[in-house]
Amino acid sequence: MLIEIVRGAPSTLLGVPALLAIGARAELWLVLAGTAVALLLAGAVRWLAWSRFTYALTADAVVIESGVLSRNRRTIPYERVADVGIERRLLQRLFGLAKVTLETGGAGADEGLLDSVSSAEAERLRNVLRQRRQTAQKVLSTAPDEGAPAPGPGTPLFAMSVPRVLLWGLFNFSLVWIAVGFGALQYLDGPLDVDSSELWKAAFAESGTVRSLPASALAGAIAAAGAIVLAVGIVAGVIRTTLREHGFTLTGEDGRLRRRRGLFTQSDAIIPLPRVQLAAIDSGPLRRRLGWSRLRAQLLGGDGAKGQQDLAPFARQDEVDRLLDVLRLRRAHPADMVAVARGHVWRALLRGVALPALLIAGATLVTPLALLASPLLLPLVAIALLDRRHHRYRLASGLLQVQRGVIGRATWIVPIARVQTVTLRRSWLQRRLGLASVLVDTAGGARLQGPNVHDLRLADGRALVDQLCRVDHAGHGDVTAPSLGDASGMA
Structure with missing residues (x-):
């Protein structure tokens, strides 16, 4: 708790000018009383956070519980612990403490964090966790390999024809052209000798004329403008999708997936099957009604493709199921x-x-x-x-x-x-x-x-x-x- 108070001291000092300004108008005892109450409340919050933070080593996992208003109970199986780090900064060394970090490769920045345990406890935790991780991984390594099957070289798995790419573009409505237009206005002054501020003034000056139009004419103008925006947005979506997804093919390459796509800028990505962590299927209301969906795979970081990768951007249900079979996955109804x-x-x-x-x-x-x-x-x-x-x-x-x-x-x-x-x-x-x-x-x-x-x-x-x-x-x-x-x- 003392370390947390020292850590928070710089931000607390930012409130000193405000406190002095209030003190100049209030009596001294009120300022002192308010300061004392604030310190007591801060201490109480620190104490509650400390008292509600616990950890335990169960038979198969590390369990960490924390939180005062929102309670979290995090469970980390031993075989998922990639490494155990120990950090001792100046303040922690003064108190004979250390910070233990459990790294798993997950997305959370604080996957497993034990701040301010004793130095002896930190060493004990590292030794015990490494031993239990090795034991758990040996147990799992004795299991038969049920990984994803390895498609033969060049096995075609999924492809998108030009009509399908164009149809997929109709669902990718885009208004990026509006942002491009506003950006272009910033550069009209020089090359075209146009004052963009004068254009805006002229537009606002005409707003009174527009308001004087009959209601029917105004409604028609709004509808026409909306139709133009919709049409241009659809065209922009088709163009962007065509440039990105043209020639989309997914093939098997001996335990890997190879994805090629792109019209002018062509990409060739290798997706190792052992790095696939999960599959995600998403669809919008219209796509879902028409029987289309999108299949993506989430990958473990490393060489080659990373993060979420498209396996089938615009696919029928049976095509998605065939790709899931390759990944050794099956979705439930x-x-x-x-x-x-x-x-x-x-x-x-x-x-x-x-x-x-x-x-x-x-x-x-x-x-x-x-x-x-x-x-x-x-x-x-x-x-x-x-x-x-x-x-x-x-x-x-x-x-x-x-x-x-x-x-x-x-x-x-x-x-x-x-x-x-x-x-x-x-x-x-x-x-x-x-x-x-x-x-x-x-x-x-x-x-x-x-x-x-x-x-x-x-x-x-x-x-x-x-x-x-x-x-x-x-x-x-x-x-x-x-x-x-x-x-x-x-x-």
């Missing part, structure tokens, strides 16, 4: 997945509807006409009510599958063996509702946008964490858990 708890609806309403409703309510204090915007809340309410229906998950056959989204919908398929860390998070509201979120971290992924399951019943969340961390010799999780049944009983 949404009807076979489990919906999250009903309390998710309340959280969805608060996240999606509360702020716009407050803005409208505040605007009514200025003008009663703001109430006319109330019908705009109805689509937000509908989306919030449907959100639980489409937020589902399934844990079976060594795979975690998570689906989220009402308008834009995404499905993640994650092999349990690729999971780096698992965090059980409970916000203040979730604790009131008896809910919890399970955050799943994989190497190379975006932590907040990954295969996370939000608003499970607490017992189901804990059971899911336990199963994700329980890996048998074949690398499969224990999938028989009655507590992962229908979550519809949550009130």
Whole structure:
């Protein structure tokens, strides 16, 4: 706690000028009393944070719990610990302490961080964790290799013809040309001897003339302008997509995928199958209705392609399934997945509807006409009510599958063996509702946008964490858990 107070001293000093300004107008005892109260509150917050931070070494994982208002329970299986780092800075050495960092290769910056443990405890943790990691990895290495099959050299897996690329471009509406146009205005002064400020003044001067037009003419002008913007946006999307995706082909290259695409700038990416951490399938409402979706793979960092890579930007369902077979993955039907708890609806309403409703309510204090915007809340309410229906998950056959989204919908398929860390998070509201979120971290992924399951019943969340961390010799999780049944009983 003392180290945290010293670390926060520079930011505290920034408030001294404001404190002196207040003290010049208030009595000295009030300033001293306010300072004392602020120090006591800061000390209380530090003490609460310290008292609520615990860690433990279980039979198969490191468990770290933290948080005062929002509680986090992070579980790191021993075989996922890539390295154990120890750092001793000046302040820590003065107190005989050290900072232990558990590195897993996941997306979180603080995947496993134990700040200010004793130097002896830091050394003990490093030795114990390295021994247990080696033991866990030896156990897993005795399992039969069930990795992805190796396609033969040059095996065609997926390709996009010119008509398909053009059709895909129709879905990639783009208004980048507007940004280009505004940027071009900054350079009109010199080459074309045009004063861009005078152009804006002339446009504003004509606004009075526009307002004087009949309502029908004004509505027609607005509709025409909207149609032009829409048409140009569609054309821009087709052009951008064609330049990027022309000649898209995906072939097998002895345990690797080779992707070629591009019209003028051609790219040739190699995607090693062992580096694939998960598959993500997404689609918009119109694409989904017409039977199109997009398949991407998340890769472990290293040589070659990194991050999220397109395997099939615009594919039919059977094409996606064939590529998933190559990745040794299989998606479940949404009807076979489990919906999250009903309390998710309340959280969805608060996240999606509360702020716009407050803005409208505040605007009514200025003008009663703001109430006319109330019908705009109805689509937000509908989306919030449907959100639980489409937020589902399934844990079976060594795979975690998570689906989220009402308008834009995404499905993640994650092999349990690729999971780096698992965090059980409970916000203040979730604790009131008896809910919890399970955050799943994989190497190379975006932590907040990954295969996370939000608003499970607490017992189901804990059971899911336990199963994700329980890996048998074949690398499969224990999938028989009655507590992962229908979550519809949550009130």
